[in-house]
Amino acid sequence: MKATSRSVDSVEIIKLDGKITIGAGDQQLREVISGALANGRTNILLDLSGVTTIDSSGIGELVGSYTTVTNRGGKLKLLHLPAKLNELLHVTQLITVFEVYDNEQDALKSF
């Protein structure tokens, strides 16, 4: 997995590309989120448009990231969910947990 970050005002936009699967991307995601928090960036928008594969470990890592950011007083929101990831969040009812956006400007305004 590759992660690319950029800052827009108070929001850190992190674009993830590739796989978020067990042993390949799940730990990286945790490290990326920890890095942003360590830099004081607690409002995080995860752009998932480049995610090609995700499994239950990756889903679990998204949940863990959400909890970590929320516990630090921040917000973690999702942008550009791929269709299959969207379905995985729906069947596990996690779609009710995350704020999901299709448009970056709308997402930025929501923070």
Place this chain on the structure above:
Amino acid sequence: MQNGDGERIEITISSRFENIELVQVIAEHLCENAGLDEDGSHWIGMAVREAVANAIKHGNKLDVRKKVQATFDLRGLDLTIAIADEGEGFDPEKVSDPLSPKNLMKTSGRGIFYMKTFMDQVRYSFAPGGGTSLVMTKNLARGTGIATSSKH
């Protein structure tokens, strides 16, 4: 959909996460060759991914000396997939429901749920001397994917 004489494929891997995709790809190709569409094949491949990941992590506990054996048996449109490890087994009744509000925010425990979502049937058997065998079945004529599934 094709109704051939059947296909049987076996593969044995060592317990490394990077081997999961090998087994997943076999599942997806087998389904596509049987005429299932790309989405349907993907979801079955994901069920296989989850099963193999569990076998490596929870069954064989990442011991690379221990093997995971995957067997695919396609008879007509009936697909049976067996994933066997060398672990000590577990009690399926103790697997928590990931949809329960108290479990919703847990970071693990969704793998078996996804398998049950994508497949018609998921069952376990445990050998007396150790080793867990997971058997999943799917009738490819019924399609697959989340929208067609209603049981857990």
